[in-house]
């Protein structure tokens with residue numbers, strides 16, 4: 020595995036940073052995961068733009084130009100594709116505020132951000148038919164995270180604890196409900212439901228990550244003349260839905276068939292999911 024750390028490429032085993040990095044001390048940084056298939060990134064511009072937004076929100080100067088990011092990402096794809104022997108490579112990028120000499124809450128001035136990246140083998144994309152796709156059973160949990168979930172922060176303990184709570188119940192993910200019993204997102208995915216024949220996903224705000232797959236799904240469906248309503252999804256709508264899907268860079272669009280004890284729809288991947296994945300696969304490299 021080839022990694023990138025502070026302007027140099029190296030084998031992942033040789034990459035190391037100080038324990039005084041604010042990423043380690045405070046979770047003071049952001050990250051991105053960019054999926055690539057056969058050397059081609061999916062949603063690259065959208066990932067770079069979300070990264071810039073996150074850096075701006077944290078008041079960390081973007082250390083590289085768009086061209087430099089592009090070169091870095093391309094290099095990690097090329098090298099890791101051959102080293103890992105996979106056509107499905109995920110590129111992980113992380114930027115922290117940097118390494119300090121003393122631990123203080125205040126943002127230090129004149130500090131150089133730490134930039135880290137590496138490539139990993141991505142799970143193969145989901146099968147495209149209801150008969151073949153692997154579906155998910157998920158838990159339904161109260162969202163106990165903070166009110167800045169739109170930032171792709173490396174401080175993921177809230178998400179990790181939710182995922183683990185679902186896992187302890189024998190589930191593969193957890194869908195989260197806010198204090199008003201409205202769906203926010205899952206511990207590492209966005210949520211879509213098909214309800215009374217229409218497709219819904221929660222509107223973007225501080226309660227959820229603006230997922231790039233979410234965006235590409237909405238845009239792919241729009242190109243096929245199918246609307247997605249960005250509207251609040253109540254717990255009732257979720258549990259009465261004909262279909263529920265989770266979206267993320269690694270899962271693309273994956274159907275959910277059970278939420279806690281409840282069976283969703285017919286308990287199998289549905290026709291709207293099949294059409295959505297077909298639209299996504301048709302447009303994902305060109306959006």
Ligand code: PLP
Pocket residue numbers: 052178204205206207208209227228229230231232233266267268269
């Ligand atoms: N929501 C959360 C909390 C996530 O961690 C992720 C991705 O890992 C997503 C949603 C999906 O985002 P994307 O489609 O950009 O991978």
